[in-house]
Amino acid sequence: MFRAFRKRRELSCLADRTRAIRTEDILVFVTLRNERIRLPYFLRYYREMGCHHFIIVDNGSDDGSREYLETQPDVSLWHTKASYKGARFGMDWVNHLLRRYGTGHWCLTVDPDEFFVYPFCDTRTLDALTDWLDTYDIPHFPAMLLDMYPKGRLEEQPYEEGQNPFEIACWFDSGNYTITKNRLYQNLWIQGGPRARKFFASAPAEAPSLNKIPLIRWQKNYVYISSTHMALPRGLNTVYDEWGGEKPSGCLLHAKFLSVLNAKVTEEITRKQHYSASREYKAYAEVLAEDGELWCRWSERYINWRQLEILGLMSKGNWA
16 A cells, blocks of 8 residues: 555546546546557447446557547546556556545456456346445455467457457367465465466466456455455455355456567567566467467357356356
């Protein structure tokens, strides 16, 4: 919390529309850089889900992202050219904005390539889920990050602005996931999927974590520690039932693996602003240069949330 308070000075507000936020509004928090091509569909997706206002930090974009977001009537925008790594990969900035504007609201914290799905999302807007969570005094809702990818090399199917990314990246790994428990923070640690299978095949324990808690009814004493993988107080991380039952959970469909990834990889390797000197992006560059196809004969084509529930990747628990 102290780091977030200190790092607030790195933010300059470009468009403050927070006075339009109502007490019952669901808010979306985002940190981004050079994501102009993704933004039209991203905003449309969450608007249709029932999200009411976007609070966004732009980290030095030079592709038109900032200018585009300034024109959006439901977006409040902050800008900074400060170090993404120095702000704990953007979380210090987001924690400050969550505390200031998110307190008392259901807040969904996601990246521009993450698309939240939850039980009954095809027939019920997000406020139906948050109303149910409020009824049972549940302050959080977890989601497993599910890497989506196309069949064939990424560059073979160019992604166009405004397009639904899952028209291209419509495949995922239905298995090969491992789950362990973080004894210190009590959160589950999930790894696997195509990134462990393809990019970290020789060291799967080093693959990116897939566990997230993106949806929280925010309070002033809450903070995210590492991305949205874990939070404080520790009780926010106990999103599972240790006695054999099932708590409801969702997925974040991850649309990272599109044709635009190659340019992103080149940029991030140069900037070195990601975790462990951009080790993940170095792995992307090496593998994509040799064999850019993530699809394999065990890949499964995405249908809907019910398919993910059957596969055990999400659960409706006792929400009916």
